Amino acid sequence: MEYLILIYEDERINEARDPKANDELMQAYYSYTEQLKQAGVLMGGNALHTIDTATSVRVREGRTLTTDGPFAETKEQLGGYYQIRCENLDEALKWAALCPSSATGTIEVRPILNY
Amino acid sequence: MYGERLAIERVIREEYGQVLSAVMAGVRDLQLAEDAVMDAVTAALETWPRQGVPERPGAWILQVARRKALDRVRRQQTRVRKKDLLEAEASLSASVDAPDAREPEVVADEQLRMMFLVCHPAISRESQVCLVLRTLGGLSTAAIARAFLKPVPTVAARLTRAKVKMTEARIPFVLPPRDELPARLDAVLAAIYLVFNEGYAASSGERLLREDLCVEALRLARLLVQLLPDDPEARGRWRVAEALGLLALMTLHHARRAGREHEGRLIPLEDQDRSVWDADALDEGIRLTRLALSMREPGPYQIQAAIAALHAEAPTAAHTDWSQIAALYGALRQFADSPVVRLNEAAAHGMAYGPDVGLAMLDRITNLEGYYLLPAARADLLRRARRYDEAREAYVEALALVENEREAAYLRERLDALPANT
Numbered sequence: 001m002e003y004l005i006l007i008y009e010d011e012r013i014n015e016a017r018d019p020k021a022n023d024e025l026m027q028a029y030y031s032y033t034e035q036l037k038q039a040g041v042l043m044g045g046n047a048l049h050t051i052d053t054a055t056s057v058r059v060r061e062g063r064t065l066t067t068d069g070p071f072a073e074t075k076e077q078l079g080g081y082y083q084i085r086c087e088n089l090d091e092a093l094k095w096a097a098l099c100p101s102s103a104t105g106t107i108e109v110r111p112i113l114n115y
Numbered sequence: 116m117y118g119e120r121l122a123i124e125r126v127i128r129e130e131y132g133q134v135l136s137a138v139m140a141g142v143r144d145l146q147l148a149e150d151a152v153m154d155a156v157t158a159a160l161e162t163w164p165r166q167g168v169p170e171r172p173g174a175w176i177l178q179v180a181r182r183k184a185l186d187r188v189r190r191q192q193t194r195v196r197k198k199d200l201l202e203a204e205a206s207l208s209a210s211v212d213a214p215d216a217r218e219p220e221v222v223a224d225e226q227l228r229m230m231f232l233v234c235h236p237a238i239s240r241e242s243q244v245c246l247v248l249r250t251l252g253g254l255s256t257a258a259i260a261r262a263f264l265k266p267v268p269t270v271a272a273r274l275t276r277a278k279v280k281m282t283e284a285r286i287p288f289v290l291p292p293r294d295e296l297p298a299r300l301d302a303v304l305a306a307i308y309l310v311f312n313e314g315y316a317a318s319s320g321e322r323l324l325r326e327d328l329c330v331e332a333l334r335l336a337r338l339l340v341q342l343l344p345d346d347p348e349a350r351g352r353w354r355v356a357e358a359l360g361l362l363a364l365m366t367l368h369h370a371r372r373a374g375r376e377h378e379g380r381l382i383p384l385e386d387q388d389r390s391v392w393d394a395d396a397l398d399e400g401i402r403l404t405r406l407a408l409s410m411r412e413p414g415p416y417q418i419q420a421a422i423a424a425l426h427a428e429a430p431t432a433a434h435t436d437w438s439q440i441a442a443l444y445g446a447l448r449q450f451a452d453s454p455v456v457r458l459n460e461a462a463a464h465g466m467a468y469g470p471d472v473g474l475a476m477l478d479r480i481t482n483l484e485g486y487y488l489l490p491a492a493r494a495d496l497l498r499r500a501r502r503y504d505e506a507r508e509a510y511v512e513a514l515a516l517v518e519n520e521r522e523a524a525y526l527r528e529r530l531d532a533l534p535a536n537t
Contacts (some may be wrong), residue, residue: 001285088287089237111284 002043002085002112003092008076009105011050028100036084041095045082076105083112123163127156130173131253132338136225137217138180141206142188143199143288145232145250146278151184152176174216181211223342226251228288230339233277234303235286242277243306244313245270251338252331262328263313293352300354304361304416307335311365315372329369336362347410356410360417363403367423370396381525385432397427415450418443437467454483462492470500487516491526503533 017025036042054070070077079101086092089109096107131152138148155176169175185207188200233246245263248254254262260270280286291299314328340362343353350356374387382388404420422443429435444460457480465473473496483489494509510530517523 088285090287090289090291093237109284113283 001088001092002083002114003089004110004112005045005082005084005092005096005099006078006108006110007080007082007099007101007105008074008108009079009101010075011077011079013104014050014079025100032098032100033082035098036082036095041084041086041091043083043085045080047080048078050079051077079105119164120160123160123168126168126172127159127176128253130176131156132226132229132251133173133222134177134180135250135253136229137177137222138184139229139232139288140225141181141210142184142203144203144282146275146282147184147187147191149250149278151187152180154183155180171216178211181207185211224290226338227342228290230303230342231291231299232281232286232288234299234306235281236299236302237284237286238277238280240306240309242273243302244309245274246277247303247306247335248310248328248331249274251335254331258327262325264325296352297354300358303339304354304357307332307339308361308365308416310335311368315368326372329365329372333362333365333369336365350410351412354412354414356407356412357414357416359403359407359410360414360420363400363407363420364416364423366396366403367400367420367427369393370400370427379521380528381521383525384426385435387432389431392427400424401427413446413450415447418447418450422447435466437463441467454480454486455488458483458488458492462496465496465499470496474500485516487513487518487522487526489513490516494526494529498529498533503535507533 033042033045051070054068056067056069056071058065058067082095082099084092084095086095089111092109092111096102096109099107101107134155135148135152138151139145142148142151158179159172159176163169163172185204188203188207191200229250230247233250234243238246245259248259248262249256256271256274257267260267263270290296310328311332314325314330314332336358340355340358343355343358344350345355370393371387373391373393374389375382400420401424404417404424407417408421422440425436425440425443441460441463444456444463448456448460458477461473461476461480463473464476465471474493477489477493477496480489490509490513494506494513497503497506497509507530510526510533514523514526514530517526
């Protein structure tokens with residue numbers, strides 16, 4: 001069973017963080033990723049640039065509408081994700097709780113649909 | 116014939132939760148398990164009136180349900196993932212011809228796993244409440260909808276959505292690990308208490324329909340208490356004292372139901388006719404409270420039960436041990452601090468040590484703005500302090516905020532009964 005761990009955070013908090021706290025967070029992410037690898041559950045993952053860099057595309061009646069910005073304005077924004085493979089939702093939720101941003105943001109766990 | 120049909124339906128309802136949990140242990144897909152058990156129930160309703168109810172009706176239904184589940188698993192090759200299907204098939208084939216006497220530990224384990232599954236934190240509270248009634252209470256979707264005063268399609272959709280999530284997100288059918296047990300048991304207790312409160316808060320017009328919910332919650336709590344381990348070492352982890360406390364609390368509340376209302380009017384505790392309370396049930400509630408407290412693992416349900424027990428033990432309202440109740444609300448605040456607990460604590464202090472003490476405590480409560488109970492409690496204490504003009508103002512304030520018609524009627528009655536002036 002595979003799950004996507006989606007990391008939502010208030011980007012303003014990230015921007016306001018001082019360099020020392022930022023280093024600590026990076027270190028926490030580094031060791032979290034290591035843990036996922038060691039446990040053999042990590043399938044992939046990435047951090048994303050902020051929503052300032054997002055572009056949304058919709059095609060309606062054959063016409064492509066391109067807009068500056070994310071799909072929706074929200075208080076917390078998608079900042080990155082991990083793809084993991086584990087036995088069940090309880091295990092996935094445990095990994096989600098260990099994600100460093102769970103302390104400040106929201107981690108959404110979504111099962112991946114296999115066709 | 117009709118009586119026989121009712122008897123059969125009762126037997127089926129009593130066995131339903133056990134049978135469903137056992138089938139679930141084999142297939143791990145709640146929708147499939149429910150469908151298979153429904154097939155078996157249909158078969159029972161067709162066969163039993165002709166051939167008589169079998170000696171072990173639960174075993175009969177379970178065997179048929181497992182066979183039906185196996186049929187369904189073999190037919191449904193596409194819906195669930197292949198590996199799960201093979202596992203389900205193997206498990207069902209192995210158990211289909213198993214001897215019909217099952218170990219009580221296994222039966223208890225399966226039903227507990229069902230409770231944890233349907234009260235999983237990934238399932239919404241509203242859905243948990245419906246699911247626990249559906250799976251372990253054996254209530255039909257229509258009966259649940261009636262009890263919650265919701266349209267049947269709404270409840271059906273909610274149940275379906277939850278079951279789909281369980282399967283698609285793969286919520287496991289297991290006992291939670293040791294470190295998560297207390298929190299997960301608290302979720303089960305909360306769901307059962309919500310079922311009870313839905314029934315308890317019902318107004319007269321809907322009471323007959325909804326009192327079932329109280330009875331059902333009591334049944335679920337009794338079942339949970341039976342399922343939990345009774346060895347002293349495991350008690351704390353398994354929240355045994357709190358489960359008993361919840362059962363005691365609901366038993367005591369339910370025992371007083373006949374006094375709560377008269378001709379549609381809400382009767383406050385102090386004015387209730389105590390002779391109509393169910394004395395046997397009160398004794399049982401008090402006994403359960405003592406048993407829970409004797410385990411020395413205090414918790415919010417036990418404290419609330421102890422408060423209810425003190426009310427039950429008072430021969431008249433004037434004999435109520437308010438200082439003890441005030442102290443218990445203080446203890447409750449340690450476990451579950453909320454403005455409402457503080458409000459009750461203040462009211463109890465007012466009764467124990469004089470209205471002024473209570474009023475001073477009420478003044479310190481924050482975060483209850485816009486909630487009618489705060490001015491209502493103040494009005495009550497002001498009335499007792501014979502400060503009638505201020506009491507009148509507070510009742511008017513409470514009336515402007517109250518939404519429930521029955522409680523508004525009660526407040527209006529109190530307001531009208533105030534003496535002219537001080």
